[in-house]
Amino acid sequence: MNIILLGPPGAGKGTQAAHLVESRDMIQLSTGDMLRAAKTSGTEMGKKVAAIMDAGELVTDEIVIGLIREKLEGDKKGGFIFDGFPRTLTQADALEDLLEETGEKLDAVIALAVNDEVLVDRIVGRAAEAVAAGGTARADDNEESLKVRLMEYYKKTNALIGYYHAKGNLVWVDGLAEIDDVKAEIAEALG
Numbered sequence: 001m002n003i004i005l006l007g008p009p010g011a012g013k014g015t016q017a018a019h020l021v022e023s024r025d026m027i028q029l030s031t032g033d034m035l036r037a038a039k040t041s042g043t044e045m046g047k048k049v050a051a052i053m054d055a056g057e058l059v060t061d062e063i064v065i066g067l068i069r070e071k072l073e074g075d076k077k078g079g080f081i082f083d084g085f086p087r088t089l090t091q092a093d094a095l096e097d098l099l100e101e102t103g104e105k106l107d108a109v110i111a112l113a114v115n116d117e118v119l120v121d122r123i124v125g126r127a128a129e130a131v132a133a134g135g136t137a138r139a140d141d142n143e144e145s146l147k148v149r150l151m152e153y154y155k156k157t158n159a160l161i162g163y164y165h166a167k168g169n170l171v172w173v174d175g176l177a178e179i180d181d182v183k184a185e186i187a188e189a190l191g
Contacts, residue, residue, distance in 0.1 A: 001026070001079035001190060002104055004086070004169075006160060007112030008153045009146065010123040011175040012182060016112070017081045019183050024190075025078035027071065031085045034067045035059055045070070065094050072102045079107070087156050092163055109164040110186055112175030119176070120146050 001024070005013040017028045038049040045066055052059050064085060072080070086092040099105055123146050127137030164170040171189040173182060 001107045002082070002099065003079070003107055003190065004082040004109045004164070005112070006109060006157065006164075007175055008114060008116070008119065009149045010119050010126075011112040011114050012179070013083055013112060015179060016110075016182060016186055017083050020081055020186070023187075026081050027075075027077050027079070028081045028083055029068060029071055029085070030083045031064055031067075034071070035064075038067055061091055061094055064091075065098055068095070069098055069102070072098065072104060080104075086160065089159050089163055092160055106169055108171055108190060109160075109169040110189060111161060111164075111170055111172050112182070113172050114175040116150055119150070122176075 003020075003026075005017055007013050014030075017026075017030075020026045021028050035049055035053065038046040039053055040046065040050075045063070049059060049063060049067075052063070068082075068085070082095070086095050096106070120143055123141050124143050127141035130137045161170065173185040173189065175182060177185070
């Protein structure tokens with residue numbers, strides 16, 4: 001089974017992906033993690049990624065698709081969770097083409113529905129708790145940064161909601177429910 005987790009920063013995608021990895025033996029494909037791993041891998045693709053990232057430039061869709069292709073051609077386990085990709089319609093089309101080429105299909109797109117004000121309160125509270133516990137918060141887990149990240153998410157990614165709805169893949173899940181309730185809704189959506 002191959003799925004996409006959609007939702008703004010802080011919606012709980014990482015938490016739910018970790019649960020799916022554990023409960024369904026799925027493989028989480030987080031583009032950020034994949035890029036960081038590629039950068040230090042020493043492979044030809046890794047050297048390209050390192051050069052681009054070290055120059056402070058954005059990695060192209062072509063390179064990200066190449067990294068995803070490598071993963072799709074490896075061990076499939078219980079399927080793939082696409083986390084952080086696609087973010088645009090161009091990337092969605094590229095992913096669809098890649099899945100077709102590799103004999104895979106997309107089974108579901110889980111969209112975590114959230115209220116932005118509650119989400120901001122959640123993230124800022126989480127950052128405050130981390131600091132109070134003697135840890136550190138993410139540098140961008142503050143109200144101003146989060147609002148910028150949310151705006152960027154909606155500008156780039158909102159079109160995917162209509163795209164996947166039209167394809168019949170989209171399932172809405174209440175991203176602000178208790179973690180176990182979100183897990184249960186996702187499990188029900190995936191069958």
